[in-house]
Amino acid sequence: MHLSNRQKLLMPLLLLLSALPVRAELRDLSDRELSRIDGTGIGLVLENFTFSHGTDEPDTQGNQARIFRLSGIRSSDGRAVDVTVNHLYLSGTGSNYGENLNPVNLGRLLYPWEIDVVDGNRLGLAGKAILQLAAPVKVPMAEGFDCLGASAQMGSGTCSSRPATAGHVGERADMGLQMNVAVGDDRSANINLHAQSAVVDGSYLRLWGDGDRRQMAGQIRLNFYTPELSITACAQDGSSCGSRIRMADFQLELAIGNPLQPVFFDVDGGGHFVLEVAAIQQPEPGDIGADGLRGSSQAEAWDFYERYYTRPDYRSQLAIGNFSVGNRDFGSARIQGMLVQHLSIRTKDLGQ
16 A cells, blocks of 8 residues: 555554453544544554563463573673573553552554654755654643643643553553573672653654665654652562662653754664764854854854754653652752753673
């Protein structure tokens, strides 16, 4: 099937994983829902969704379960490193750190997850066709919900994902990861990560080809909001946990790359993955006047740097309402207006 940018394809996928049966239902769209469909891209909606990867213990029939394990890694001193994921889950709110899994909706018909090809002219990338993978969008406050409030009402914020109520399961997920890291014969390193009622509205990944560098270029926006993000280190059976690190009212808005300074993806000669945000180009002598004003500067150059330094969507924010370790309270923390001007990440074989 061929889809142009003027065509519409909305594909609600109703999935339910785990022991519950799969259910699917077609229903009519209201006039309001139909009016919000813009006719482009592919929309994905997962309703009554639960995902849970269990432990590497035998199942109830005594059969060895499939193991989610990363191997083939070596430490700097040559010992084998084995990473075993004992539990990975995504469920509705109120899971009690993955103990009680309930369904959750990921997206809804009005605000689905989207896969689309976007006209680069709309984003400041002239002549580019951009592949965009996007989470549900943010909306005007009159139509949205507070991104952190577990009982937020419409009109309280800009997130389109709704909290769970007695009438519906909502679009906010509990998620977590419990894993064991073994170095040689030492399996004592265990780490657990949990997020409650998490929202990623407004996040996206945009990819396009850069002809000058002959590399894949992109723009990443990761928004992550949760009333509680916690980290613990426990024994492999989940007991003997140390102090829990809690970050209450956690808000991350991370921007990596933009149309003026994209992030580049590459693989070097040794087979290692490279992610780079190149330094922003420097103005030529005389491009910017001594007083820094547009009237004494080359207009196109001045506009370039004015846009780069003043666009709020090029900057990153991090806010933690309260940070605590065990029974020790360290208060709040905030990083605001951070601009990634240069970044270089290169993977390395720890065995070398």
